[in-house]
Every structure is written in structure tokens, then in C-alpha cells.
Amino acid sequence: MDNLIVFIIALIILIIFSLVDVISHRKFKKTSNLVFHIFGISAVLISLGFLVFSEFKFTFLAYFGILIIIFGIILILLTYIQIKKHFLRARGIVKNGLYKYSRHPMYLGIIIFFIGLIFLVPSFYIFIYSLVAIIFMIWQAYEEEKFLEKKFLKYKNYKKETGMIIPKI
DSSP: OOHHHHHHHHHHHHHHHHHHHHHHHHHHSSOOOHHHHHHHHHHHHHHHHHHHHHHOOOOTHHHHHHHHHHHHHHHHHHHHHHHTTTTTTOOSOOOSGGGGTBSOHHHHHHHHHHHHHHHHSOOHHHHHHHHHHHHHHHHHHHHHHHHHHHHOTTHHHHHHHSBSSSOOO
């Protein structure tokens, strides 16, 4: 399949999933359900896999990219382990562990993953795809912030203490 077609299909799947997820926050004032996330993230990962496979050419930067991707995945998994009882439910403000340093450490892990992907597969299509994904992650974080501020009165204080995505130094 032509790389441009794979890129367009993967980008459309990413955009549709991201828009539906953000709109669900705005319209329903809650996070989308787990089944939606499982199917949506699976579709994004499968289409991304096809794009990576179609664009991959091994370079010395691939080693660096793999390390960055592994770090991002570990951060995502550690974040999920920490909040699994609160995941998709927003039952309370989690301020310990990774959330002591970042209000959205899972999004930070996803952003790190996409930065690593740019090094792993240094191509124009992967760069654009990763840039769009990072922009959607930041937008999603802003949308969640609005929701959490309305749901939890103490969230504004938490915002003052903790960096949104990148930890305050």
C-alpha cells in the first residue's frame, strides 16, 4: 500500500478517536467509557503500526528512539497502576506518586512515546502524525482540566502546586 494512503488512514483514525474523546468530555461532562477507549486505542495503535511498518528504515537514531519509547510506556503503565481504581471515573483528586509532579503523567508518557517514535522512524509522515497526536494530548488535558475544576473545588489549589504535563522545577 502506498505510504501516503497508510498515513492518511492512520491520521483519520487518530483524529476521529481524539475528537470523539474530547467531545465526550464537553457534552457528557465525563470521561468516555472503557469499551470506547479499548476499541479506539486499538484502532489508533493498529493504524499507527501499519504507518510505522511502511515508513521504517533502520538508522542509528532508532536505538535512542527505542529508549525514549520504553520510558514513555513505563510512565504510562506506572500512571495506570497508580490510578486504576479512579481511571475513567474521576472519583477524586490523586495528588501522590506521579501526580505529585504532573497533573497528567499519563499524557506526559504518551507525549514521550511519540517523541521517541520520531527518533525511531525519522520520516515526514511519522513527524506529522506524532505532532498531531501530541497536540490532541495537550487539548485533551485542557478539556479534562475544565471538567475537574467544576467537579472538585480543591482542583484549583492542586493546579497551583503541580505542573500540568511537565513537572514544575
